[in-house]
Amino acid sequence: xxxxxxxxxxxxxxxxxxxxxxxxxxxxxxxxxxxxxxxxxxxxxxxxxxxxxxxxxxxxxxxxxxxxxxxxxxxxxxxxxxxxxxxxxxxxxxxxxxxxxxxxxxxxxxxxxxxxxxxxxxxxxxxxxxxxxxxxxxxxxxxxxxxxxxxxxxxxxxxxxxxxxxxxxxxxxxxxxxxxxxxxxxxxxxxxxxxxxxxxxxxxxxxxxxxxxxxxxxxxxxxxxxxxxxxxxxxxxxxxxxxxxxxxxxxxxxxxxxxxxxxxxxxxxxxxxxxxxxxxxxxxxxxxxxxxxxxxxxxxxxxxxxxxxxxxxxxxxxxxxxxxxxxxxxxxxxxxxxxxxxxxxxxxxxxxxxxxxxxxxxxxxxxxxxxxxxxxxxxxxxxxxxxxxxxxxxxxxx
Numbered sequence: 001x002x003x004x005x006x007x008x009x010x011x012x013x014x015x016x017x018x019x020x021x022x023x024x025x026x027x028x029x030x031x032x033x034x035x036x037x038x039x040x041x042x043x044x045x046x047x048x049x050x051x052x053x054x055x056x057x058x059x060x061x062x063x064x065x066x067x068x069x070x071x072x073x074x075x076x077x078x079x080x081x082x083x084x085x086x087x088x089x090x091x092x093x094x095x096x097x098x099x100x101x102x103x104x105x106x107x108x109x110x111x112x113x114x115x116x117x118x119x120x121x122x123x124x125x126x127x128x129x130x131x132x133x134x135x136x137x138x139x140x141x142x143x144x145x146x147x148x149x150x151x152x153x154x155x156x157x158x159x160x161x162x163x164x165x166x167x168x169x170x171x172x173x174x175x176x177x178x179x180x181x182x183x184x185x186x187x188x189x190x191x192x193x194x195x196x197x198x199x200x201x202x203x204x205x206x207x208x209x210x211x212x213x214x215x216x217x218x219x220x221x222x223x224x225x226x227x228x229x230x231x232x233x234x235x236x237x238x239x240x241x242x243x244x245x246x247x248x249x250x251x252x253x254x255x256x257x258x259x260x261x262x263x264x265x266x267x268x269x270x271x272x273x274x275x276x277x278x279x280x281x282x283x284x285x286x287x288x289x290x291x292x293x294x295x296x297x298x299x300x301x302x303x304x305x306x307x308x309x310x311x312x313x314x315x316x317x318x319x320x321x322x323x324x325x326x327x328x329x330x331x332x333x334x335x336x337x338x339x340x341x342x343x344x345x346x347x348x349x350x351x352x353x354x355x356x357x358x359x360x361x362x363x364x365x366x367x368x369x370x371x372x373x374x375x376x377x378x379x380x381x382x383x384x385x386x387x388x389x390x391x392x393x394x395x396x397x398x
Contacts, residue, residue: 005196016325017218019192019203021211022337024178027083035177036065042089043070044118045098049115052096057169064173066094085114086121094176096169097131097150103143116146126359126375130172131156132165143257152371159317162396186342187243187262188232190218197236204234204243216250216258223248233350235265235342240349241269252316292389295319303372304393313395322347323395333364340372348376355379355386362395369396 027035041061053074058068069092071085089095097119113119116358122129130151136158139147152157157172159165182193185206192215198205206347210216212350222245224228230245247263262294289312298319300306322343327336341360354376363371372395377386 004128014291015189015213016244016339017190018335018339019212019215020212024175024182024193025195025209027177027181031181032174033065034179035180036173039066039094039173040069040092041066041094041096041173042092042122043068043087043096043098044122046113046115047071047098048102050098050100050325053162053165056167057098060166060170060171061096064170066173066216075365084389086116089118089121089127090125092122093127094173095119095127095129097129097132097164098102099131099139099147099150099156101135101138101143103140103146104214105271113142119146119150128176129154130169130176132168134160134165134308144188147168152363153373183237184338184342185236186346187219187234187245188230190215190223191339191342192219202264202266203246204262206234206262206264206293208262209257210260211257216260219251219260219262220248222262231267233346235346235349238345238360241344242350250283254329290379291353292387293392295348295378296316296389296391298353299348299374299391300393303391303395305396319351319353320347337362344374353378354389358388359390365397366394369394371395 002109003368043057043061044387045054048052054070054072058070058073061068065217069088075224092333095118097115099115103360104115106112107114107117110117119129119131131147131154132383133147133156136144136147149309157168159168183196184193185192185197185208187206192208192212194206194208196205196207210219222232224230224246232243232245234241234243243264244261244267246265247261249261249263251259253259259388271305280397294312297306297312301308302319302321325343326340337360340362341357344360345354348357355378357374357376359375371393373390375388375390378389380389
């Protein structure tokens with residue numbers, strides 16, 4: 001397998017061709033301004049000595065063109081500052097937390113600090129998270145436990161003053177903008193970053209800047225010929241669909257990357273599972289399992305090695321075990337996370353067990369393995385509306 005890196009360790013990575021040099025391109029000023037105009041940044045922290053920092057950060061966010069969402073600006077509320085503002089979190093697009101020494105008083109409804117409750121709500125909603133830490137060495141124990149929870153899936157930054165905080169938060173927002181406009185995609189067995197994906201429901205156009213010569217060659221090999229077209233599966237941003245490649249156009253410039261435009265036709269095919277299986281239930285003994293329950297059992301068996309109940313059938317077929325395609329050699333955490341998300345999304349959607357993947361988080365390797373959190377839109381018993389299905393646990397090291 002060739003991943004475009006050339007190192008011996010690349011041969012351990014699986015039968016994928018990966019543009020490992022593909023980095024999220026820094027958006028130009030106009031693109032960043034357009035992105036920022038759509039963002040509502042929720043600022044979460046205790047009050048008191050952090051209030052001046054909150055004010056400075058809110059001003060900086062507004063100067064970037066985004067909308068800061070913070071308690072001091074709500075105005076006219078009867079609730080005090082220790083109440084978690086979950087509705088404001090839900091209406092935001094980014095969570096930005098500031099953690100100091102103190103944990104804060106407990107929110108009356110949740111028995112956690114308001115900041116902690118707001119963070120967990122942002123996590124459940126799948127918001128991008130940025131957390132900044134001051135005075136970590138002198139943190140109270142409950143605040144340190146909160147920080148440990150955050151650092152399970154997120155990299156935190158440290159700061160000592162307002163300038164540090166504003167500079168770090170600005171850089172993080174620029175990184176979020178870059179990730180947003182350069183999402184990873186998987187077409188067949190080729191993985192690369194894209195600049196834009198246009199989907200009209202029938203056809204898709206994928207634009208990318210490709211750095212790896214091997215990836216460029218693999219994409220060019222998908223061009224239709226007199227002998228027929230290539231049917232593949234395109235996976236990106238929680239979505240996955242069968243497609244037929246109808247065109248591949250490449251532009252070589254003086255830079256080290258090549259511009260690629262792929263035109264794809266969406267294929268009207270079903271996943272491995274039947275429509276009946278997706279909405280049916282199965283009873284064994286005293287327990288009835290919905291299609292979502294069966295999907296959870298499949299995923300937990302696949303990721304964590306948990307045994308399924310004896311005598312249980314999986315209607316419509318099991319979810320394909322994608323874990324064998326995950327890297328076994330050393331790769332960066334960010335690349336591993338991207339590959340995990342793409343492979344999990346592809347496996348869930350091609351089996352028709354999910355309508356869309358909402359969250360695919362995986363931590364760096366710990367003593368027992370990698371902590372995983374996976375959430376997707378499943379099926380109700382009647383199949384008339386999606387249900388949120390969540391799986392969490394530790395995937396042993398392989």
